[in-house]
Amino acid sequence: MSWxxxxxxxxxxxxxxxxxxxxxxxxxxxxxxxxxxxELSYAKQxxxxxxxxxxxxxxxxxxxxxxxxxxxxxxxxxxxxxxxGQHEVISENMTSQITxxxxxxxxxxxxxxxxxxxxxxxxxxxxxxxxxxxxxxxxRFERDCKEADRAQQYFEKMDADINVTKADVExxxxxxxxxxxxxxxxxxxxxxxxQRFNQEQWEYYHTHIPNIFQKIQxxxxxxxxxxxxxxxxxxxxxxxxxxxxxxxLDGIVKAAESIDQKNDSQLVVEAYKSGFEPPGDIEFEDYxxxxxxxxxxxxxxxxxxxxxxxxxxxxxxxKLWPFIKKNKKARENS
Numbered sequence: 001m002s003w004x005x006x007x008x009x010x011x012x013x014x015x016x017x018x019x020x021x022x023x024x025x026x027x028x029x030x031x032x033x034x035x036x037x038x039e040l041s042y043a044k045q046x047x048x049x050x051x052x053x054x055x056x057x058x059x060x061x062x063x064x065x066x067x068x069x070x071x072x073x074x075x076x077x078x079x080x081x082x083x084x085g086q087h088e089v090i091s092e093n094m095t096s097q098i099t100x101x102x103x104x105x106x107x108x109x110x111x112x113x114x115x116x117x118x119x120x121x122x123x124x125x126x127x128x129x130x131x132x133x134x135x136x137x138x139x140r141f142e143r144d145c146k147e148a149d150r151a152q153q154y155f156e157k158m159d160a161d162i163n164v165t166k167a168d169v170e171x172x173x174x175x176x177x178x179x180x181x182x183x184x185x186x187x188x189x190x191x192x193x194x195q196r197f198n199q200e201q202w203e204y205y206h207t208h209i210p211n212i213f214q215k216i217q218x219x220x221x222x223x224x225x226x227x228x229x230x231x232x233x234x235x236x237x238x239x240x241x242x243x244x245x246x247x248x249l250d251g252i253v254k255a256a257e258s259i260d261q262k263n264d265s266q267l268v269v270e271a272y273k274s275g276f277e278p279p280g281d282i283e284f285e286d287y288x289x290x291x292x293x294x295x296x297x298x299x300x301x302x303x304x305x306x307x308x309x310x311x312x313x314x315x316x317x318x319k320l321w322p323f324i325k326k327n328k329k330a331r332e333n334s
Contacts, residue, residue, distance in 0.1 A: 003217040004210025011120055011209075014216060018113050021223050022106060028227055029102045032094055032234065039091035046084035050077045067267060068259045075255035083248040086241040093237045098230050109223060116216050123208040130200045137193045141186035148179035 007014060054077055055065055064070050155176040158164050 002210065002214060004213035007213060008205055008209055011124070014213065015117055018117075018216060018220055021220055022109060022113070025102065025106050025109070025223060025227055028230065029099060029106065032098050032102075032230075036091040036094045036099065039087045039094070043084040043087040043091070046080055046087070050081045050084070053077055067264045068261075069264060072255040072259050076252050079248045079251040079255075082251075083245060086245050086248070089241055090237055093240070094234065097233050097237065102226070102230055105226060109219065112219050113216070116212060116219065120209070120212045120216075123204055123212065127200060127204045130197045134190075134193050134197045137186070137190040141183070141190040144179070144183040144186040148176070148183040151176040151179035 003014065053073075055074070065074055151172075155169070155172040158169050158172040
């Protein structure tokens with residue numbers, strides 16, 4: 001399959017098609033460029049996010065990171081910072097390996113395309129000039145033949161007229177011969193130009209145009225291959241950072257697995273343990289004793305002899321839990 005033989009008469013369409021090919025290449029370059037901008041923006045946002053949640057130095061928040069869960073979160077923030085760096089790598093590599101390379105290539109491609117179609121137009125103009133020369137010589141030959149025919153008819157008319165002098169007949173004969181010679185010269189010139197045109201035309205359609213169109217076809221196929229290679233590079237740039245991104249994610253998983261709920265619970269104990277013992281049992285306070293004393297002296301005497309006197313409203317209460325004290329104070333204040 002060759003454009004030079006299959007598309008010998010499609011110069012204008014090939015010119016449009018190859019321009020479309022360049023437009024597609026430039027569109028792909030723009031796509032990759034926008035992707036690199038997105039990667040940079042994403043990396044910046046990840047870094048800012050990681051920085052936002054970093055604990056402030058010499059603050060209470062920094063003390064909280066003694067807990068394993070908080071340490072794991074801090075490790076996640078650090079890993080995300082490294083993760084962001086890989087997206088910057090993607091942007092840098094896509095710019096250097098694809099965008100810059102293709103932008104340089106597309107300029108070379110435009111120049112090559114311009115040169116090829118310039119040669120094509122030059123060949124077209126040459127064959128058109130040859131055609132015009134052929135048409136001009138053909139018209140001149142046709143005109144000279146008509147003039148020779150008229151001169152011949154005029155000579156024959158003059159020669160047949162007995163009233164015409166020999167001098168006039170001779171003059172007419174010489175004019176007819178002159179016109180006949182001019183027609184012969186025009187015929188020879190037309191024949192020569194026609195032969196030369198046919199040779200030029202054969203070379204145009206079988207040599208010049210096939211060669212030029214072959215170059216254009218090769219140029220277009222190189223463009224197609226180049227954009228395919230760039231798409232592979234596009235994927236490889238992403239693939240190259242996958243191991244490192246995987247390590248970042250592994251780091252997050254490892255940090256998560258290092259979380260020790262028992263250890264964190266122990267740290268809470270160490271942070272808030274008061275060291276006091278829980279309070280003992282509260283003694284029963286019998287508020288019925290004063291009532292019994294008023295009922296019977298015997299009961300009162302028996303009470304004095306048998307048991308120690310219980311004071312009304314005694315203060316033999318045990319130590320209360322801290323939260324009970326707080327609740328009691330709250331009731332008294334209300």
